[in-house]
Amino acid sequence: MYATQYHKAISLDDARSQLAAADDAKLLAGGMTLIPTLKQRLAQTDLLIDLADTGLTLIEDTGSHLKIGAMCRHYDVETSTLVATMIPMLGSLAGGIGDRQVRNYGTLGGSIANNDPSACYPAALMALGANIHTSERDIAAEDFFVGMFETDLDEQEIVTAVSFPKPDKAAYVKFPNPASRYAMVGVCVAVMDGDVRVAITGAGQDGVFRHNDMEAALSEQFSAMAIETVAIDEEMLLSDIHAGADYRAHLVREMTRRAITACQP
Amino acid sequence: MTQLSMTVNGQPVSHDIEDNMLLVTYLRETLALTGTHIGCDTSQCGACVIHINGVSAKSCTVLAVQAEGKDVTTIEGIASGDRLHPMQQAFHDQHGLQCGYCTPGMVMSAIELVQANPALSEQDIREGLEGNICRCTGYHNIVKAVQTGAQAMRKA
Numbered sequence: 001m002y003a004t005q006y007h008k009a010i011s012l013d014d015a016r017s018q019l020a021a022a023d024d025a026k027l028l029a030g031g032m033t034l035i036p037t038l039k040q041r042l043a044q045t046d047l048l049i050d051l052a053d054t055g056l057t058l059i060e061d062t063g064s065h066l067k068i069g070a071m072c073r074h075y076d077v078e079t080s081t082l083v084a085t086m087i088p089m090l091g092s093l094a095g096g097i098g099d100r101q102v103r104n105y106g107t108l109g110g111s112i113a114n115n116d117p118s119a120c121y122p123a124a125l126m127a128l129g130a131n132i133h134t135s136e137r138d139i140a141a142e143d144f145f146v147g148m149f150e151t152d153l154d155e156q157e158i159v160t161a162v163s164f165p166k167p168d169k170a171a172y173v174k175f176p177n178p179a180s181r182y183a184m185v186g187v188c189v190a191v192m193d194g195d196v197r198v199a200i201t202g203a204g205q206d207g208v209f210r211h212n213d214m215e216a217a218l219s220e221q222f223s224a225m226a227i228e229t230v231a232i233d234e235e236m237l238l239s240d241i242h243a244g245a246d247y248r249a250h251l252v253r254e255m256t257r258r259a260i261t262a263c264q265p
Numbered sequence: 266m267t268q269l270s271m272t273v274n275g276q277p278v279s280h281d282i283e284d285n286m287l288l289v290t291y292l293r294e295t296l297a298l299t300g301t302h303i304g305c306d307t308s309q310c311g312a313c314v315i316h317i318n319g320v321s322a323k324s325c326t327v328l329a330v331q332a333e334g335k336d337v338t339t340i341e342g343i344a345s346g347d348r349l350h351p352m353q354q355a356f357h358d359q360h361g362l363q364c365g366y367c368t369p370g371m372v373m374s375a376i377e378l379v380q381a382n383p384a385l386s387e388q389d390i391r392e393g394l395e396g397n398i399c400r401c402t403g404y405h406n407i408v409k410a411v412q413t414g415a416q417a418m419r420k421a
Contacts, residue, residue, distance in 0.1 A: 006267065006284040006330045028331075035326045036308050039287075048284070050331060099396025100374065101314060101323045179309075181395070 001038045008050040012158065015049050016135055019156055022047045027158060029071060029110030032102050056109070056160055061086060065131070065163040070109025078103060087128075088264065089170040089188070093120050096174065098181050109159040115207055117148045117238065118182035122208035124164075124172055126199035127188035131163040147206045167192050171262035173255045174202065177242055184243055185251035189218070189259040196222060198256060203237050203248045214256060224257040271332050273298070274342025284330055288322075289313045291329035292339060300340040300369050304398070311397035314370035315339045321377040323396070340369035343376065351417035352376050352410075361410030363401035371397050371407055379415045387412065 006028075009015035019025050025047040028034055037043045056071040059080050066086045068077060077083050077094035084091050097103055097111075097120055111121045112132065125132070125141040132139045135158040144152050153159070167190040174186030183202035190197045196218040198211045217226045232252050237245040270279040273296060280295055292298045292315070301324060304312030308326040315324045316338040343350040349357065352372050362368045371394065378385060378393040385393065390411045391404070399407060 001285045001287075003283070004285050006328060008330075008333065031328070031331070032308065032326060035287075035328065038285075039306070048328075052331065099311070100378070100393055101311065101321050101396045102308070104320050104322060105327070 002041060002044045004038070004045055005047045006050065007047060008052065009054050012054050012056065012135060012160065015051055015054055015158060016156070018047070018049050019158070022049075025049055027051055027113070029113070030073060030105040030107040031110075032098065032106040033110070033114050033116065051109075051158070058161075059083060062163065065165055066090070067133075067161050067163045068108055069161050070107065070159040072108050074098070074103035074106050074108070074111075075100075077108065086166055087164055087170065089167070089172050089190075090124060090164065093124055093172040093188075096120065096172075096176070096181075108162060112144070112162070113151060113153060113159050115145055115147075115149055115151050116182070117204065117207040118177075118180075118184070118186075118202040120172065120174060120183055120186050120201060123183075123186050123188040123199045123201040124170075125162065126208050126210055127170065127172075127190040127197045128164050128167055129192060129197065130165070132159060133161040133163065134159050145208050150207070165192065167265075168194070169263040169265045171259040171264060173258040173262055175251050175255055185248055185255050187252065187255040187259045189256065189263055191222070191263065195219065198259075200252055200256075203252055205236055205238055209236075211252070211256075218260070222260065224260045227253060227256055227260075267330050267333075269329055269333055271334060272336045274338060282329055284328070286329045287325055288315070288327040288329045288332055288337075289324035292324060292337075298339050298341050302366055302369055304366065304370075309396075309398065310367065311370040311374060311394075312367050314373040314397065316373060316377065319377070319380070321374050338373075340372060343372070350376070351421050352379070352414035355414030355417060356407075356410040359406050359410035359413050361403070361407045363399075363403045367397060367399045371399070375411045375414060376418075378411070379418050383415065383419050385415060 026045040028048045028050045056069040058069045074094040074097045130141045170190035172188040174183040185203045186201040188199045198214045201208045232249040234245040234249045237248045239245040302312035304310035313324040
């Protein structure tokens with residue numbers, strides 16, 4: 001790891017002012033991606049601003065939404081009774097990320113700000129039409145996830161929480177890479193006020209995306225049969241040492257089938 | 266450089282360290298607590314698992330400065346004098362190891378699993394140890410050891 005300075009922010013305001021004052025700073029949430037990246041010297045920074053003590057760990061029912069603080073660890077979401085009551089799909093998604101030690105540190109805010117094309121959370125945010133709260137504004141999930149490892153966040157902006165509307169029913173199913181546990185393909189199917197939404201992670205060259213044709217087919221008839229003949233464009237899918245685009249296309253359909261079957265309120 | 270203070274295995278420690286030092290490096294090289302192993306160094310194998318405030322962590326993926334003021338427990342800190350921790354004893358009794366390289370991490374992960382869920386099933390153990398890799402592939406006895414250790418921890 002290259003030399004760096006470390007600052008543990010004592011509040012969100014402190015983190016904001018440190019970020020504004022520094023030429024080149026990075027925010028440290030759980031560090032489960034950032035620290036390995038720094039260790040491999042794939043990234044370098046003059047200053048790490050640790051958000052661990054900034055609060056941002058509240059999970060609350062706002063009436064219309066389930067609001068989860070950006071610094072909630074995957075383990076917090078996995079074990080939260082409020083999450084299990086309001087949107088159980090999110091609890092089981094969080095419980096399937098990485099391994100126990102990764103879930104003990106990795107956070108919701110860190111995951112979405114990194115926007116790894118194989119991360120699980122982006123699929124849930126897109127499928128539910130979540131709202132991302134930052135230190136500056138609110139951003140709709142559709143506008144937030146811009147491309148691979150790319151978001152709409154400004155340099156000075158800090159994710160503070162995510163608000164999830166409660167779906168009629170939803171499920172997230174992934175085919176985990178057997179070594180890394182990242183989603184080779186992960187599909188979140190949600191029915192929101194009668195509308196069917198299908199968001200796919202792990203497969204797209206530009207990161208998470210919604211599959212409009214499958215959504216249309218499922219709006220007509222909500223069953224695994226309905227997507228049998230929907231075309232899945234391999235041209236826009238990732239191809240790497242883990243899986244070719246053709247195999248990923250197969251997994252997209254299969255994981256969508258499983259998610260439809262697993263859908264629960 | 267930052268002055269770092271924390272408690273390790275019940276003892277207060279304090280050193281001036283570089284901000285980019287990993288916690289595992291601090292434990293092994295500064296404190297000479299070499300029971301915590303470095304296996305893959307890429308956060309996958311779990312040989313470096315320790316507890317920070319009772320929560321298991323891969324110490325190769327945490328900066329030492331992040332543990333400022335925290336209570337860190339390593340494999341060296343779980344026995345009571347000459348008496349092994351029930352989970353250590355269970356690994357010994359069930360031969361839950363072959364080469365032993367992964368064992369410190371396995372034991373530390375297992376203790377947290379049992380503390381969180383004293384009545385855990387075989388499936389819970391196998392899933393709970395996903396973040397600990399044994400290159401000898403000796404998982405069968407490891408699972409038996411955790412079952413035995415869980416029983417002993419419930420009695421203790």
